[in-house]
Amino acid sequence: MSTALTITGLTKKYSNFTLDNVSFSIPSGSIVGLIGENGAGKSTTVNSILGLIKKDSGSITILGHDTDDFDCAVKEKVGVVFDGSNFSEELTPIKLSKVLRDIYSSWDQSYYNSLLNQLDIPAAKKIKTFSKGMKMKLSIAAAFAHHPHLLILDEATSGLDPVVRDDILDMFLEFVQDEEHSILVSSHITSDLEKVADYIVFIHAGKIIFCSPKDELLEHYGMMKCGAAQFDAVEKNDIVAYRRQDYEWQILVADREKAAKKYPKAMITAVTIDEIMLLYVKGEKE
Amino acid sequence: MKGLIRNNFYSMENNIKISFVIALFLAVVSFFVKQEGFIQMIIAMQLSIFIVNVGTSLHADVVSKWNKFELTLPVKSNDIMKAKYISFTILILLGIIMGSITAVYAYAANGFSNARSICYGYEFGLTLSAAMAGIMYPLMLKIGTEKNEIIMIVSAIAAVGLRALLSAVLTPLTGEMNMQHPLVGIVSAIAAAVIFIGSYFVSVKIYRHKEFS
Incomplete structure (x- = not known):
């Protein structure tokens, strides 16, 4: 090409x-x-x-x-x-x-x-x-x-x-x-x-x-929303970036299908480019 | 390059019109004033009134970000500078044309009796306009256009200073420090032309190293 x-x-x-x-x-x-x-x-x-x-x-x-x-x-x-x-x-x-x-x-x-x-x-x-x-x-x-x-x-x-x-x-x-x-x-x-x-x-x-x-990016990246206990259970390698908002933890994951299988109780949604950018910039990294 | 020159004149259009009106008014004033001292100053002012638009031109380029955009155009950076200096030369020529209205009338009214006074007007006007443009443009290019009025005044003072300096240097040939001596006038005008030409090369160098962020 x-x-x-x-x-x-x-x-x-x-x-x-x-x-x-x-x-x-x-x-x-x-x-x-x-x-x-x-x-x-x-x-x-x-x-x-x-x-x-x-x-x-x-x-x-x-x-x-x-x-x-x-x-x-x-x-x-x-x-x-x-x-x-x-x-x-x-x-x-x-x-x-x-x-x-x-x-x-x-x-x-x-x-x-x-x-x-x-x-x-x-x-x-x-x-x-x-x-x-x-x-x-x-x-x-x-x-x-x-x-x-x-x-x-x-x-x-x-x-x-x-x-x-x-x-x-x-x-x-x-x-x-x-x-x-x-x-x-x-x-x-x-x-x-x-x-x-x-x-x-x-x-x-x-x-x-x-x-x-x-x-x-839109197909694979995902946003996992969870509480503190579930956040502690997430393997650090699976976290691209995260941030805490009040009592909710937002975790950016690079492969949402894999994450959904690995953490079946977590709510994982699709992300927008805006959300990816926001979490990278304002979030913390493991 | 034609497009660049065209752009320079479009962006100065309004100011050039004002300069024309002032130069024309000065020409009309000269019809009623008979003193030689006034005639020579009117011609000098008519010659230099257009060149004050150099500052306007560069300031307009900066404000509109044309100075940044023109570097992305399919033209060489040398040509951008050439277009600027050709535009300035045209401005000086416009001044010469307007000054000539006064000169022709003064000749028609009084013949060659005030020829020296007319020549002095041309020499002083050319010294002022060429030296001013030559000093002002690279300075503005280097330090920015925010203080363009101050730079213009400094350039005008430097142009007059050049004439004063040359009259001092030429004292052994003129007998006394005389700014109105024909030799001082001619040498000053030539020196101003040299400054103007040299200024082009300085501006090219500044422009090549300038960064537009």
Whole structure:
């Protein structure tokens, strides 16, 4: 299987934070969700991928090219959306297209116009009059309009109302249909990723905790809820993370079927990505 | 690069319009003022009024995060800087055009009688605008745009200081420390142009090492 993006041993040290030996890849035709709490290292990872910060060590390959010699031809195939608007507030979407069509040789004006219509973006209004959601939609339209092979989105669905968010997520799913296009989306809205992501990369305190297929995570992970006595009876090896809430113990288990057989009296339920993340971050580990 | 230059001008559009109105007003004022001292100051102001938008341009880039986003575009980082300096050169040229309205009128009204005064206006305006842009932009790139007004004032003072310094250095040739001496004017304008060109290379270096988090 070919990969759109491969990160190996990415390390970046700051005085108060270290992105530590991060490695993961994005198979072509897939959507990878990068999740983690604020300050976990999502943006540092994305910024390193895009060459906006200089990595201390490790290698990053985009569409078969090492980012150390990232040329314009490769950048042409990468679409980027950051949190918030990326464009001068004085521009209108029409003026923006005049700027970008001189920069991207693959700029598709008619597709851009159709995206503006589809997303209800007023073409002649200044960006400074737009709401945060509208600015985000414009950024996404601009990223799609040059037909990238890889889309990198940093908190791209934040600030959007649920209806628009759903439309955007459908656009993402359509985008990866041909198996040649891929998306890396960093987001703290894990419900969005549950809908569209094929793989989940969970980063915490600068380290990758797991990088797994989403379906596998949702299928296998489980939450065991029990009292203190039952918690003491659970083998420590079976506990991924746990936390106590009043008189209830919540235990994250990596294989809920196995746990259900082993602890038949315990109540074990399926978990959401949000719950997995929460227990990893706020829970304790054995 | 065309797109980058276009973006620079779109983001400065409103401020450039204001600069045009001020420059035009100064041109009209010059029609009624006959003193040579005023004519030369009006031309100098017209030449440098557009270059104050350098700070606006960089500040707008930072606020909108365009400065971070443009690095992800299929352009070389050198071209991003080139586009900036070409835009600044166009701003200086706009100043020259507006200053020329005053100069042409002054010539039509009084002939060559105040030619030296007009030349002084051009020399001082060019020194001010080129040195200001050349000092201001790399400084803002390095330390940020939060204090852009202070950086602009410091750059303007440095540009005037450059002329004062050169008039002192050239005293053996001019006979006395005279900031209005033609030699001081020409050497100052050339020095400002050298600062402007050198500033491009400094900015490229700063930009290459800059991190956008």
